[in-house]
Amino acid sequence: MSSPRNTHVLAHPKLPPLPQSWSALTWEQLCICWDAKLRYGGNADVARVAAMIALYQLKMEKGQWTISTYTGEKLYRLRDVDGCLWTVTAREAAYLAKRSMPWFDWPYGDPGEKEQKDEKNNVIRERREPVNGYVSPMRDAMILPKDSLTIHKKHFALPQVACNNLTWQQYRSLQTIAPQLFHDATTDAEAVELQAQFLAHILTPRSYALLDASGGSVRVRPHYEYRYNAEQAEILSGWWLHRLNCPDAMNGRTGAAVLFHICFQTYQTALSYYALSYPLLFADSGKNDSLRDALTGEVGTVNTIMKYAGYAEQQQVYDSNLPFILDILNAMTKEAKEIEKMNAKIKKK
Numbered sequence: 001m002s003s004p005r006n007t008h009v010l011a012h013p014k015l016p017p018l019p020q021s022w023s024a025l026t027w028e029q030l031c032i033c034w035d036a037k038l039r040y041g042g043n044a045d046v047a048r049v050a051a052m053i054a055l056y057q058l059k060m061e062k063g064q065w066t067i068s069t070y071t072g073e074k075l076y077r078l079r080d081v082d083g084c085l086w087t088v089t090a091r092e093a094a095y096l097a098k099r100s101m102p103w104f105d106w107p108y109g110d111p112g113e114k115e116q117k118d119e120k121n122n123v124i125r126e127r128r129e130p131v132n133g134y135v136s137p138m139r140d141a142m143i144l145p146k147d148s149l150t151i152h153k154k155h156f157a158l159p160q161v162a163c164n165n166l167t168w169q170q171y172r173s174l175q176t177i178a179p180q181l182f183h184d185a186t187t188d189a190e191a192v193e194l195q196a197q198f199l200a201h202i203l204t205p206r207s208y209a210l211l212d213a214s215g216g217s218v219r220v221r222p223h224y225e226y227r228y229n230a231e232q233a234e235i236l237s238g239w240w241l242h243r244l245n246c247p248d249a250m251n252g253r254t255g256a257a258v259l260f261h262i263c264f265q266t267y268q269t270a271l272s273y274y275a276l277s278y279p280l281l282f283a284d285s286g287k288n289d290s291l292r293d294a295l296t297g298e299v300g301t302v303n304t305i306m307k308y309a310g311y312a313e314q315q316q317v318y319d320s321n322l323p324f325i326l327d328i329l330n331a332m333t334k335e336a337k338e339i340e341k342m343n344a345k346i347k348k349k
Contacts, residue, residue, distance in 0.1 A: 018055055018100050022107045022265060029055060030265065033104065034258040048097040048104050049090075057081050107261065151243065151256065155206040157226035165204075166270070168325045169318035170228050172298075173201045174267060181264075195260045196241035200233040202263050207232075228319075278326050280333045304332065 019025050025033060032054045040047035053060070058078040074090040088096075097104075116125040149156055157165070166174075180186060181194050204226045243256040275282035302317050308328045311317060317325065 016056075018052070021103045030262050031258055034261045035255075037104075037107075038257055044105060045094040045098070048101055049093045051104060052093070052097040052101060053078065058086070107265065149259075151259070154239075155224075156203040157206070166202075166322040167228050167318065168320050168322055169230055170201055171322050172318075173230065173233070174198065177201065178264075178267070192244050193237075193241060195257075196244055197233075197237045199240040199244075199256070199260055199263060200236035201228075201230075202267060204228045205232065205236065274323075274326060278330050280337070281326060281329055301329070305329070308332070 019029065022030075022033075033051045036047045036051040036054065040050060053076075058080055060076065060078060075087045076090065076093060078086045078088065080086065113125065113128040115123060115127040118124050177194055177198050181191060181198070186194070206224045206226055207229075209223060209225050209227075240256060244260070246256070271282075302314050305311070305317050305325060305328050306314065308331070309317070309320070309324075
């Protein structure tokens with residue numbers, strides 16, 4: 001075994017660079033990171049090291065660790081994809097993992113820290129500014145291996161990279177659930193229930209339907225389709241709650257808990273993308289928040305959208321594709337802004 005003085009496992013030129021944020025992870029890498037985070041959640045250093053080793057595709061050798069005869073420190077024995085053997089001290093691995101993966105602790109953004117002072121009013125810890133979630137405008141790096149996944153003999157449609165398959169009703173449901181997940185007053189049990197509701201609304205199950213294949217005649221053929229149904233989602237929340245409380249082995253390759261975090265990251269990325277695409281709707285400017293105003297007066301908004309789209313029923317609005325509705329709301333907001341400008345000019349005269 002090589003001595004610890006010659007081990008620089010993260011500096012080896014054959015090893016690829018680590019991702020720089022949660023949003024840069026692929027589907028498989030997200031599974032790796034969340035598995036480590038959930039398994040070693042009580043020990044952040046161990047969780048980061050486990051994720052780092054897995055991301056580098058390094059394998060723990062038989063025996064896993066030994067004690068250095070030089071320093072008395074614990075040494076991890078690792079083997080890379082080319083078969084080369086490496087050793088690294090536990091302290092060095094923890095330091096390097098923390099330095100190279102600062103984003104690991106806060107998948108939804110760094111919450112920041114308040115300034116701390118001692119009894120003599122001296123600052124003992126500086127204030128740390130909060131940072132928004134580590135999401136890219138479009139998650140190009142997120143590789144979805146299939147268009148559907150199976151968990152315990154049920155098939156679900158995966159959310160698309162930009163969540164363009166969301167309906168307006170889905171979006172409204174998720175907007176109600178998501179903010180509650182991270183309230184300080186939310187208990188662990190309540191958080192799991194909210195996760196179950198989130199999965200039930202974002203993942204649409206495969207359902208049996210009849211397709212008219214003959215241009216209007218009575219001849220139809222059976223087929224399966226993925227279609228969001230709010231009532232069905234309410235029923236599925238109990239199904240997901242059961243699986244969130246089950247061991248991962250019962251849920252297939254990707255556990256339900258890991259799947260929730262992957263879906264939430266995808267959803268958060270979608271909101272980030274829409275905020276850039278529709279600044280008039282998503283700009284958080286206090287009283288002049290167009291989308292918030294529209295959601296508050298939802299009945300009036302839905303009726304107006306019906307006129308724009310030529311719909312005869314309100315349910316048609318709720319079943320519509322989210323970007324289609326956002327396009328209409330954006331056009332309405334632009335018209336309102338223009339009217340405001342015209343009225344302001346008239347008042348000046």
